Amino acid sequence: MDPNTQLPAVGMIGGGQLARMTHQAAISLGQSLHVLAADESDSAAVVTPRTTVGDWSDAADVLAFAEGKTAVTFDHEHVPQEVLRALEDAGVRIEPGADALLYAQDKQAMRERLSKLDLPMPRWAPVSSVSDVEAFGYPCVLKAATGGYDGKGVWMVDNPTEAQEVLSSGVRLIAEERVPLLREVAVQIARTPSGETRVYPVVETVQRDGICVATIAPARIGEELEAEARRVAETVASELGVTGMLAIELFQTNDGLLINELAMRPHNSGHWTIEGAVTSQFEQHLRAVLDYPLGSADLTAPVVVMANILGGPDGGPRLDERIQKMAAEIPEARLHLYGKAIRPGRKIGHVTVSGADVDSARRSALRAAQWIREGR
Template sequence: MSVTLPGPTLGVVGGGQLGRMLAEAASPLGVDVVVLDPTPDCPAARVADQIEGELDDPDAVRELAERADVLTFEIETADPELLAEVRAETGTPVHPDPETLAVTGDKLREKEMLAGADIPVPEFVPAGSPAAAENAVDRFGGTMLKAREGGYDGRGNEPVTDPDAAERTLATVGGDAVAEELLDFDRELAAIGVRGTDDETRVFPITETIHREEILRGTVSPPRVDDATRERARDVVTDVLAELDGRGVFGVELFDVDGEILVNEIAPRPHNSGHWTIEGAATSQFEQHVRAVLGWPLGPVERAAPTASSNVLGDVQAPEEATLSGVETVLDAPDASLHWYGKREARPLRKMGHVTVVDSEANGPDENAERALETAEQLRDSLTFQ
């Protein structure tokens, strides 16, 4: 492989924390990054060039493509049809493929794609009308209504157990939804899969994800499951990757139901569940994404040691700048790392950063990571907003 000097430029639709961490990973590889984001001085702008514009502005997306060798995206509100049009006009490749974004951005299409490939998913039915939502509640004895488009961090997902409440709940998620059976799952798992050139795929170690109020609070890797469950999860993620088009990393969220693995959702981009890989894996998910979309060789995915990550969430009511206290405690802790996303407003439940702990005293990468998780959560709790 040869690299032209100066190095390639990666264009990223979206300039939030994922775009920022992509740029941080790209820099040591000699890759420049330019992001498109409507927010002035967005988080990624501190480490990358920014085009200020709406994500669905054809002129702005075209400018991004003209400045880049390859386009990618860090947010699923990117417009897949526009990306395909700009790719055709400019010749700039887009990875993952816009059609993959179109499928994964529609929860009904995503479930239909997975079920059609015999990949296990919760039972589901379309719920585009109050009658359909009511029937789903009766059929499943309670259902999770998920907006077909636009939901994230629990937004657009609402459980409903009373048929009389179905119409009202459907309206709260936007009026067009997919209804899934309410699962009594043991835990949630996830893995970052990656597709490279010539359909090469790799899967990072399976990780347990910890949610509360529908918000991802932290991860622990290895997960607190037996080896057989890990292997089943890895096999499912491998099957998922075979159904997707284009290069890049994909966050695959899973349910563990008494050892049975079901796919919850797919994100065609780096994912919060993979943040632990920055310190805890041989190659981070962000470097892996840069390598993949550029068509470069993929890096190794092995876990270096038991690793846990805990998200720092905003808790300031007023949308204004806040001061974070307790940073010294985290920086003074051995094996701990702090990542700050550079967001200006510390709104309640907004992801502002994360703390990662790698257990360097563990007797191997597959040892129980409970100690790392406890430390990460304690360090997270030592951080306060004022």
């Protein structure tokens, strides 16, 4: 507990934009969010007064940070298992726990566990040689079992030469079939330690070069697939013992839905919830890790579109001028910048537009993101 407010003090390991937006949610709840950042210039560190700079892979740093916290949670899945176990051995309440986080950290472990639950997934296999990949079959997707994100650690492979190039990196790999997609979707669920759950509407995620560039809520997939996605979310959250927010990325194919990835934290596919849902994913995550009653996940408008803002080329109008021009042209857009240095292709913020129909909301959101990215 915070000695000044007598309200919970939550520790979040990681100082990126997810921690930054969780801090904003904590303010309205009266809670104190403490952040363990890698650098004082991290997105959350520049706005969160209770920031500690340290190494999330060092058990001593993490244990010192966790002291006195009501609960500790994460804005990424990269904290090593040995550090997570050290926290649990020391009696620190971490949400989600090490046993659950393993399945967000290790794609092979995730695939093995979900296979036992008979959940829908692409055909897959662990591979360690070209002959393994040939036995699996081309074309396929090779994925690093650990450490990949935003398209990193994913390789499209069509022949033995390409497979050998990936295998020579020495990373542990799994192979997955390359499935024909109708669209990519995502579903988020919050789960408390006592087992209460709340599922958000399924959303469409528009991908480019492995990065989500836009999210459309709700997804245009029909009631049957919506119900199936919700069933998958409930099963995964319960069977894996997840606490806090869980995001499940899915492929929609002609034969239904297939699970792609898991993330046990607030997620880019849920940024729309800040304006577009009764309870944002960030507030919901805090409620869940503290075992508070969960808030409503209902939409606040018929359609909500979020567009990521990626860093653009050098030159052009200064950022403040871009913001003013965007606000004048598209007053319905809600802007969130992450306080990051701008580099081409880097996520520096997002915009959200709520409305009555998909096409107009999407046009406005993408146009607003273009203003910030390109200055025109």
